[in-house]
Amino acid sequence: MQLHDVWFVLIAVLWTGYFFLEGFDFGIGVLTRVLARDRAERRVLINTIGPVWDGNEVWLLTAGGATFAAFPDWYATLFSGFYLPLLLILVCLIVRGVAFEYRHKRAEERWQRGWEHAIFWTSLLPAFLWGVAFANIVHGVAIDAQKNYVGGLGDLLNPYAILGGLVTLTLFTFHGAVFAALKTVGDIRVRARATAGRLGLVTAVLALVFLSWTQAHQGTGWSLAALVVAVLALLGALVANRLAREGWAFTLSGLTIVGAVAMLFLALFPDVMPSTLDPAYSLTVTNAASSPYTLKLMTVVAAVFTPLVLLYQGWTYWVFRKRIGVQHIPAAEHAPAPAVEG
Template identity: 60%
Template sequence: MSLQNLWFTLIAVLWCGYFVLEGFDFGVGVLLHAIGRDERERGLLLRTIGPVWDGNEVWLLVAGGATFAAFPQWYATLFSGFYLALLLILVALIVRVLAIEYRNKESDPVWRKRWDLVHSVSAAVPALLWGVAFGNIVRGVPIDAAHNYTGSFFTLLNPYALLGGLTTLTVFTLHGAVFLALKTTGELRDRARKTVLLVGPGAAIFAVGFLTWTLVDLDGASHGHIAASAVAAVLAALTLVGGLLATWKDRDGWAFAGTAAAIVATTAALFLALHPAVMPSTTSAAYSLTVTNASSSHYTLTVMSWVALAFTPLVLLYQAWTYWVFRARVTGDGSVSVLARRSGPEGELPGHTHEGSAA
């Protein structure tokens, strides 16, 4: 495997990790008012992601940094052409942080309810727009001979990309509901499981439709691996259905594994449909950005590879340890597990006061 293909694969892995981990964060945010009936219950829902949500965002930073370093031309065309869409995502992510951090700065229930509403909106926006963005990347956008994007913001709002946005929004919402069923007890868990069974069929329909459209468009294209992408798409459908069945059988752990695997398989299907292009041009295939003409020098990729080899295992081990430490459920009566109780008085999260952001 060439270094260009290696880094294309690593970037795909980073996006898989981001969508799996940040996906349930988005889903929890979207479902705050649907599952949490009052301020106290919504606070409990936020505690399920309290120890991990900011760490999950690191996957996005690393994916963006890796793209900038390994494929600077891809980064330049993508971020200039998708500037407004990516700015909306960035603003939503910033506002979501404010909603999480500011929620408990006041004890007024109205104050908290408003920030919870802001949180739900700011979680739904990137959940939708990431699908729109990736739909356009896979489908292709107008790019000229100088590799400049020549379309407008409304060019990105085509039916295929919007279907991609609905797919990510519903799948992330489903993933968040499965996560809440895994991390809560009592009535909150019951509502989360009902939400899984309610949202699941719609998410499956959107996902199957989006992946089928992807494979149909891929037939005859100058890029993509249609057979491998089809296999990944089938795996995505099977694991998504398997996750729904696991919820129905009251197996929350297997349900979460199913939706996580479905997200990974869907992301893999999109990257397989894209390779060896990184941004196809709808103006002319000759103007498309590929892993070859968009990459950095061999020396740069070599240095990056050694750095990644040294530090990536340490980061993965640390994040795995974090999830292990905070693996216990958040109970509906406000009590916490022994592990959580050790982290602070009354189960506070490390680095937070009782009125802290994740309390």
């Protein structure tokens, strides 16, 4: 295996880690308006990801940086062709981070309600748009001989890509519901399991159609194996959720994401962005890669720092592993401010 193949695998691992971790992050954000019944329960859901959401986004930064350094032509074509949807994702992530930090700064009803709506929409939109983007990457887009994307925004909103967006949205929300059941106590825990059960059934149908479509279009034996793992893991997560085995349900819902993302990358390889105009115009791990020296240097850096990042993030999850409930939320944090008499 050559270094450009190694870095394709490493980038796939980084994206898989990002979707595994940020997936339940986005799901919790969506559930703040779907599962939570009042401000106290929304605060409980937000607190389940409060210590980890920003660390989860490190995986996105690393995946983007690795793509830029290891496959500059892939990065250039992707970010120029998908400029508007990726910009919208970036804006959502910025606003989402601000919303988490600023929501509790003031007690006024209007202030808190506005930031809560921001958390919901800036979680829902990226969860959908990441699926649209990756579906287009795998299925292929209009790339010319100069490695430029020559399609329009409307070309990215094709039926296959929209289905991909719906799959990531429902899968991430299901993952978030399972995480909420794992991290909470009381009535919200029970309702999170019930919500996960309903979402899981919808996710299973959409994911099976999308992954089967992908396999039929450009699948290999390896991608078929990953598809089977994803489907079986999702069914297992549903069973574990029904039996109130939240730890197993979360592990298996995460394995579903791992299997689905692995299936997409396995179906994509050795391309990194197929061209729908002419297969000869496709970007591959060979013609889009950096020089061997660059890849070698990156490999050394990754071998040193990746274990350190994993150890730190694992320690963070261990420290904040306890469940929380409404009883842990001070009343002052979710009560509206008293009216000011004139």
